[in-house]
Structures are given as C-alpha cells and as structure tokens.
Amino acid sequence: MKKVIAVFAAFLMVFCIAGCDSGKKPQESAVTTTADPNSIEVPDFSGLTRVQIEMKYPKLNIKFDEKYDDSAEEDEFISQTPSAGTKINKDDEILVEISLGGKLVEVDDYTGRNIDDAKTLIEKQGLVCDIVYDDSEAVARNCIISTMPSARTMVEKGSTVICYVSLGSAVQEIRVPDMLGMSIEDASKIAEENSIGLTITYDNTSILEPGTVIKQGVDPDTVVEPNAKVEVVIAGENASAIRRTTITVNVNSSLEGEFEIKYYIDGTLVPEKTEIKEISLTRKIEWELSGTDVHTYSIMVTSRATGQTGKLYEIEVDFTTDPPARNILDSNVNIFRELMNA
Template sequence: MSTIRERERARRAAQLLGLLVVVLALVALAALGYLGYRVVASFAAGGAAEIEVPSVTGMKIEEAEKTLNELNLGLRVTESAYSQDVPAGRIIKQRPSAGFKVREGRVVRVIQSLGTPSLRVPDVVGKGFTQAQRAIAKAGLAVGFVRKVYTREFPRGQVVTQDPEPGKVFTNPVKVDLTVADSSSSDIVVMPDLRGKQLYAAEHKLFRANLTLAGVDYVSGLGKPGAVIEQSPLPGEQVPLTGEVRLRVQVGSEVGSALARSFQVRFRLPVTLPAGKLAIEIQDALGKQVIYEDQVKPGELVEQVVSVEGKAKVRVLFNGRLMREDTI
C-alpha cells in the first residue's frame, strides 16, 4: 500500500516539475521578447525621425548654422575655396545635398567661399630670370613669352621689362611676358619679311627681333588696307640689332583722297633707353601741334589716335630726340 502511495507522489512531483519547467520557459521567452522590444524601442528613440536637409548653398555661415540648428542638425566648414560666383563668407557647396534625408544630430559639411581670387602681378624688373620665375609662380601666375634683348647696359639674365606691369590685379591666372638682358648674343639679326602683314603685326615682329621702326609711309591704292607693301632693309638682309627700319603701308583709295583722316600710332620705348618724356606731334594743313606728352618707362607701349588734314607728318620724340617719323 505504501508502495502505491510513493509511486503516486513521484508521479505528481514529476508533473509539477514539468509544469514548473514550462512556466520558467514561458517566463524566459517573455523576458527575451520584452528585452528585444526595449532594444528596438531604444534604437527608435535614439534615431528619431528622418529630417530633410535644407539648402544652405549661397548662405552666410551664420545663417546656415541657424537654419540647420533649428532642425537639430550641425554645420562644419571643411574647406575654403575661391569662387567667381559666390561672395566671400558664403557657402559654395554642401554635403549631404539639399533634399537628402538624415537623422537628427547629423553634421552638414560645407565649402566656404573666399570670394573672387585676387592675383596681383609682382614686380620682377631688375631680378634675375630664375628669381622672377619663382616670384611669378608664387603669385599664382605663369611666365609667358620671354624675349631676349641684346644690351650691355644690364647684367646678363636680368629682367628688363615685364607685361602686365607690376601691381596690376587679375581675377584669373594670366601669363607675364618678360624681356631679359642678353649680352652674349650676336649683334646682327636677319631682317624678317614683313610684306603683306598688317602694320601692328609687323611692329610686333620688329620688336621681337630687337629692331626699331623709324618711320611709316602711308600710300593710297587698291591693295589690302593696313598691309605692308614695301620695307627697308629688304627681307634676308643682315641688320645690326636696334637697327632702323622703314615701312610703306597701304591705305584705301577713299582714305587717301579724304581731306581729314585718322590713324593709330603705336610706339614702344626701347628697353635699352631709360624712362623719360615721350611726345607725339603732328604737322599738317592746320599747322604743328603736340597731341600727346607723358612720362614713359622702358618697354612701355603708347597707342594714340591721330587726326590729320591733307598731307601730314607724325613725329615721335623722346626727350626731344626724334625717334620715328610717319608720312601721311
């Protein structure tokens, strides 16, 4: 009898134990579920709602920061750059872009404008060529055409003139042309062929060849106006450096027969001469008059429109010395 009772007790104990295990398992599952819920809720609460990034491009930094802070977003200037279109202190570019959705607390990175670049031409006259190259590169510019001039008045390799002039400011990189002294070159040059070229092109070619335009004779005809039709010395002749050249230039027949005519005179002071006073005078049917007078520097180009009546002469004088005479 006692054996039967003991078996019953053992069976009930086993049932209770099984029930307890099931209850504990359910409690464990419930706890895990609750923990998972809390983790998900925690992530959801931490991430907050997504926010659409506003456009701050073109804004001042202070304005942009205020706009972003109102949406619980941050701002960081990661770079500064020059811009032709965006004023200094304003934003050129942003990342993330406007319209992109992010969570609260996200930092928007921006590039701030330094404004329009200010590139100032350095003064390299009197410097050695290598030193001049470094100064030009440091200013954000580049060396352009380098012309050598035969002269014993300046040390070999020294910069005699530059174009553009020192102190001029540009918003884009430009090339600086240099004239460099060279005392070891030959003092003879072969006369270039200028026939058929426009006068301004012929003048430029003579300047590069270290030759001097001493005068221009304007003649009327049916050829191409402004073109060189004759030259002296002739092409191919050997001419001493800084030697004088005269040109005959074609003008239209209607210009040649007109009573009043206008011409443009261009004169560049040789780099081997010091600074001084340059004057341009005309002598025509109305008499003689000075139409230009000013101080010029070596290598400086002077351009002047002259109007004359009837036959005329246009003279360029430097410190009272006749440098060029044109016949019209």
C-alpha cells in the first residue's frame, strides 16, 4: 500500500511541474553574445515595424528616429546604425530610422480652373489626377467643380486627386463662334471647344492669306445643336501644299523722314499691313509671303513730307515650285531720296 501511495505522489509531482512549465510566458528574441559578456552583435531589424522591434528587443538601448520616406510605408524600418552584425557594448545606443510614410503635400484649390491647367499643376506636386465629368449650371465647361480630397487637405505624394469637371449645362446652348480670319488650326480648336464640327473646303483663287478662314456657312452667334457641322472656306489649297518665302529690301538709313508703306498682292491693297516708318530708323523692310499659286507682290512708298508716291519693290513668286521661284520685276532703293527731293 505504501508503494502505491509513493508512486501516486510521484506522479502528481511530475504533473504539477509539467503544468507549471506550460504556463510560462514566451521568451524575448535572443541577442547573439560574444566571448565578452558585455559585448553583443547588433540584430538585423530590416522588415520589422517599430512595434515589432520594441517587443522582440526590449532590453536593447534603441533610439528611434522617425522621418518621411517615399520608399517605405508608415511605421516601416528604413535603416539602422550600427549595421547588423556589428559588435557593440550591450549598453551602447542603437539608432533605428522608422518611416512616417511619404512626405505630405497640400491639395491646392482648383475650383473654377481649366482642367488642362489644373492637371499639369497636380502632377507637378507628385500627385495623380483622375477626371470625372458632370453637368453643372454654375461652372463653365471644362472647368473644375470640386476635388476629392478637398482643397487644403494634406496627402502623401503619389495620392490620387479626383477632379470633378463641368460638362456645362445639361441642356447646352451652342453658339457658333466667329472664325473669319482665323488660321485653320485656331478655327478647328475653337470649334472643338464649342462642340461644333467643321466641314472644310478650299478656295485657291483667293488672294487672302492662305490657310485662313475666308467664309463660314453659319453666321457667328447662331444657336445650333451640339456637334452641328459648320462649313468653312479656307483661302488657298490644302495646307500641305502651302509654301513660304520672305522678301527683304535693304534701306539707306542715312536719310531722314517719315514714309507711308503700302503692300499689294496682284494689285490689291493689303490694308492691315500699311505702316508708317521713320526711314532713319529703318535698316530693312521684310515681308513674309505664302501661297500655292503664282502671285505678284508690290511695295509702294509715299513721302509724308512731299506727298509723292513711288514703287520700292515688285516681285513675282511662283509657289507651285519648291522652293518658290522668285522673279524680281522692279527694285528702286533710291526711291526714298527721289521722293524727298521731288
């Protein structure tokens, strides 16, 4: 009987010891020591967060330095000093840099701005611009109604800013713009901005500036449906056939006096080019020409002092050749002196 009691007592003792051991708390991560009991090897903290480092190495003298870093998420390890594996005194300080995330930038107020301009500015801040279109009675077409996040919000670089852009009124009133005199490029751009399509034809008999609108099929300010087609007539032939050249006439600047200078194409005055020049301040007269056919260009001068008029220069230019063929018909660089002495 005594043997049975002794065996039972021994069994209880083993069971209690095992139960007590199983309730022990997990130990902290071991730090590699060296032959010197006061010396340790610095652990490798890479891949750990600040909380994980504090939990695994509570006895180390770790100083944390938090900084913004675009390459690391918030609370992630960036670097350590000394580096992993370095032998140090166990009480020495270890500096660990922890990321605060990407540097924050402030979203500007883009309300009312044209979306093209705003997109450029947003991307310059290191942010991504996402565009959502919506009808708006109050905000002009292609301008920003609002943003998300809103203005003055601090966000990380690389964040997306959603721009809500106006399509204009849900019921749009489209008015035909005045495109007369515009280049074909400018006319096409303004038509697109006003939701209008263009049907383009060319008039190679026109003496007006090639490549410009000389007629439009719908009067300016006429109300039309969105995407309506408007016919425009362009002076000259297709732009790909237009060639250019420049004529230059040197002037004797030792003379003095004011002269009115007029320019003619095939005998027709180009009134917008008429100008007054003080001859003593003028070294040369230049005229940029363009066309698709053969034209004659003349420059006439009138002395403001005597009222006398004469021809300074006349040239025939054939734009059907490349480069344009030039044939000088008349040139009188002494015309200024002759008119002053008339």
